[in-house]
Amino acid sequence: MTYIGRFAPSPSGPLHFGSLITALASYCDAKAHNGLWLVRMEDIDPPREMPGAKQLILQQLEAFGLHWDRQVIYQSERLDLYQQQIDTWLREHLAYACSCTRKRMKSINHQYDGYCRDKHNSADNCAIRFINNTTINQFNDQIYGLCELPRLHAQQDFIIKRKDGLVAYQIAVCMDDVAQGISHVVRGYDLLDTTIWQKALIAQLGGNTPEYAHIPLAYADDGRKLSKQNGATAIEVNQASSLLHAALEHLGQQPPKALSTENVETIISWAVKHWQREKVQNIAVKQLNNA
Template identity: 50%
Template sequence: MTSYIGRFAPSPSGPLHFGSLVAALGSYFQAKSNQGTWLVRIEDLDPPREMPGAADLILRTLEAYQLEWDGEVVYQSQRHHLYQQQIDAWIASGQAYFCQCTRKEIKQHGGYYLGTCRDKKLTGENLMATRLRMTEPVYEFVDQKHGLLSIPKALADEDFIIKRRDGLFAYNLAVVLDDIDQGVTEIVRGADLIEPTGRQISLYKMLGKQTISYLHLPLAMGENGQKLSKQNHAPAIDNLNPKPALLEAMHFLGFKFEQDIASASIAEIIAWGVKNWQINQLPNTTEITPRFSNRPW
């Protein structure tokens, strides 16, 4: 049997908030309950969106919550040459091509790219995106909690961007190449990434690699109906007093615990979580609004 390798891969666009703590805990408990390895990767692909010092702050937060990662932290900003190497190979084979279509133009045609530049044989990538010719569309996949999930056909069939017109590498490409390189066997993350999962499985197939398992956790939603995210200005979790957020996040993930667990140390709570974690305890819904004020902690 292949050893379990999981990962938590935050972007350094701000400090960790409650939603990202849920993702970190879910991936950690799933890895450790399978006697596996838990990796941390900083997905610093988009410098304009990054907050100075956020990467270090994220690592300090994981330490405060006693989520100990295995091995060295990987930074995507140090792996650009690997992404470009794969793109160059696809360009040479005709699997990828340059595209000059703008977002406005694509929106005018229904919001999905229709392959306008696929056979134009454009050269030179200045002010052009690089797209991957879709030859392995994925219309559905099995999620470890939610079962068979469908991907919209128009999305699955689309030749998607692997390098943006501003020169930045696309998330879908980088994350798959990194997961393959690090030997990740299962991805545990928020339900907001269900749709990109289809494209990522397509990339595994196009690269000739065995696909992996996926488990999507419920999203923490704010009272305004938006997911808790850095983009929506979700507040940072407290590094100095981690227990309330830790217990609330575990409750969100379906744990039921007595007062003796709630009064234990952080290390004891984490160890108890690893021992008692089960996928079937997760809520069946993909979105939940947490109620922070109604708990005894």
């Protein structure tokens, strides 16, 4: 099977060091397996989108030597396809409208209990939930090994369209992974607990489930994960070589110190040639032990 990986940033801001680590890991894993590396822009949340971020992210990737294969996909251009699938599942009773408030969700600790499943609510001003009939609560991750999630979380009906009318991340990412034939997903550890939901969606879509590998997160000095929400600073193009070297160190790849002063193409070439998932696993184990 051809290896097809992807990097799918949201344009809520420029790439920061944490997202560089994910992009680099997904790129190296794809290229080390003689595969394709695609870029998909997850631009389905306009209120959170930063003007100009889409183009800036692509410019950052190119400046860091991370060149994608095939055309960039923009989810905002696929909204009709997502809605068609949601409408189909509503007709087939594989999804339903949920009127539960934030207050109610908080009262049940955000572990949805199927309260609206048989209420036949109108879709107007409601969220849409997928009927999750999965019986599993564990999966094998290529970095973290066997991952077991709480059954209440793994088997709950989850949102595929938000109450505000915006398409939810879960259905968009799964439809796109199926459409693009994604075989391997390398992404941050913070998305691990949605993997079983995505497996359920992809199965319902009739697609092939990718192999998943979750990457240890990077943290700021104050202990918070590096993210746009936490105000992580953008990666600077004029520091590309040193930042790539630091990202490889975070991934446990043990790049030689002299590599930090080479040009980005040399660094990327070294990274692909010497890529070892086992070294990422070692970092993951250390983080878990220190948690």
